[in-house]
Amino acid sequence: MMKPSIPTPSHLKPYHLCLLDQFFGLTYVPQVLFYQNNNPSKHDESQTNNGKSLVENDEIIMIITRLKESLSKTLSVFYPLVGRLTADESAIDCSDEGIAFIQARTNITLGEFLKSPNRVDELPQFIPGISTRIVSALEVVPLAIQVTVFGCGGLAVGSQYLHKIFDGASWGNFLNTWAAVANQGVDQKIVKPDFATAISLFPPCSWASKRSSKILTTRALLDGGNHEDEDDQTCVVKAFVFIPEAIAKLQAMAKSELVNNPTRIEALSAFIWKHAMAAAAAVAASSCKSNVNVIGPSVLIHSVNIRPRTNPPIPSTAIGNLIIHAYASYKELEENQPISDMDLKDLVAETRKGLSEAKDAEFLSKFKGENGAEAMRQYKQKVADISKDKNINTYKFTSWSKLDVLPNFGFIGMPVWIGFTGGKLSSLFKNLVTMIEIPASGGIEVWLILDEKEMSVLRTSEDFLVFASLTS
Known part of the structure; x- marks a missing residue:
């Protein structure tokens, strides 16, 4: 357990969650940052058959020690x-009480892993485990870190943070503070x-706190699932790469009189939404032995960072779940109408x-202040009702593209790959x-989490693969 280097002053206790935090359950968000060895000449990959001497040499010990010491100092700030x-x-x-810190090692090289x-599917090995059998919120650990050393000296920094406390922008602030402390030490240059x-802005409300019945994590267990109900483990994770040229082409195709300047995220979200709906329709048609694929009603829900959207803007350093879920609806096509009409x-x-x-x-201003709780409750309930409707396929999108989640630890450089999760997951995370x-x-x-059959359709769709390539 990693403790803060300086005990938390009494005047900062307790830390009350804001209204937007209160609506979140006990769900964890995983992430893995992969760093290559900055001194490859010192560690020839061909000489690392057993990995032991490299993983335990002075340089690696120094790096791990520096990461741990800077993490402890960062925890005093966070x-x-x-x-x-x-x-x-x-x-x-x-x-x-501290956070969980795990140190691991593997004899394979980072290059071998990235070529696999x-x-x-192997990502869960680099993500720290979180117990999902906790019976009380009092036992919940807000953060876990795992640092894995590769046989070549490369590193994987895996994490799981509690979404109830942090959103993606907050997590980016934490990572960059940790990197800054590791590079410079705690001083005035570090943004607090x-x-x-x-x-x-969003004061808490006594009735808004969500009493969670279970701990949820999008890190699949190494045995292939993360849910007690074995029959529920029907979703798989796949990652697809969209190169800049493909995204630009989608933006051009998406232009219309209504939207003459679609953003990358808008064009990409709509493209994925379209093909995910088509895959669901194909599976549904197959199950009922129909020759007609019928697209049913569908909803896209997108997480939006409200910090730069409010008037005045909220500081980018503000911590909490300063996000709102936007949604777009799609009505089903008429029977026998071709999917191409979508x-x-x-x-x-x-x-x-x-x-x-x-x-x-x-629109955002009505959620602020003492009267904002009821407005937020109504909006959240509206989105929740849509999500729970079994007759509507709901796809939940989140983008890290504008979040600063690329911490530059000077002594190990910038990450060469960012992983989310992998393996099989509970249907709770479907779509x-x-x-x-x-x-x-x-x-x-x-990164898509879809029903296995729907994923099988999507990853073989020629129209989809014209723009996307499976991560491998």
Whole structure:
């Protein structure tokens, strides 16, 4: 257990969650950052057959020690992470109990791993495990870190953070603070997190805290699932790469009178939405032995970072779940109407319409202050009702493309690949889509969690593979 280097002052205890945090359950978000060895001449990959001497040499020990010491200092700045939730999940008791830190090693090289056709399926090995059998919120650990050393000296920094406390932008702040502390030490140059703004704009409400019945993690277990009900493990994770040229072509195809300048995320989201719907229709037709694929009603839900959208804008350093879920609807095609009639331009227009409302400062203003709780409850309930309707296929999108999740640890450089999760997952995470910016290339890697049969249809679709290539 990693403790903060400086105990949390008493005046900072407890840390109360803001209204937007309260609506989240106990779900964890995984991520793995892969770093290559900066001194390859010292560690010839051909000489690492057993890996032991390399993993335990002075240089590696120094790197791990530096990561741990800087992490401890960073936890003093991000003090809520080392505490524990209160029983009603409305606050964090900043008790300095610490976070889980795991050190692991593998004898294969980073190059061998990145060339593996099964690397997405192997990702859970680099993500720290979280117990899903906790019976009380008091036992929940907000963060776990795993550092894995490859046989070549490369590193994988895996993590799972509790979504109830952090959103993606908050996590980016944490990573970059950790990198800054590791490179320079704690001083005035390090931008401190803002823990006050979220709760001042969105004060908590006594009835809003979600009492969670279970712990959920999108890290698949190494045995192939993460759910007690074996019959529920029907989803798989695959990642697809969209190079900049493919994204630009989709943007051009998506232009219309309604949207003459579709963004990369809008065009890509609509394209994936279209083909995921088509895959679901194909599987449904096959199960009922029909020759006609019927696209049913569908909804796209997109997470939107509201920090730059409010008036005035919220500081980028503000910590909390400062996001709102925008949604776009698609009505089913008439029977015998070809799927080709599902136009990308129409889907982009619907996506833009949904995102525009969530990005409107006047719309967001009604959730602020003491009267914002009821408005937020109604909006959240509306989105939840859509998601729970079994007659509607719901696809949940989140984009990391504008989040600063590329920490530069100077002594190990920039990450060469960012992983999300892999393997088989519970159907609770079905139709989850995560978009991650690819370091250096400017492309986007899209991580899809779909029903196994639907994924099989999608990954063999010629129309889909014209623009996407399976990560391997």
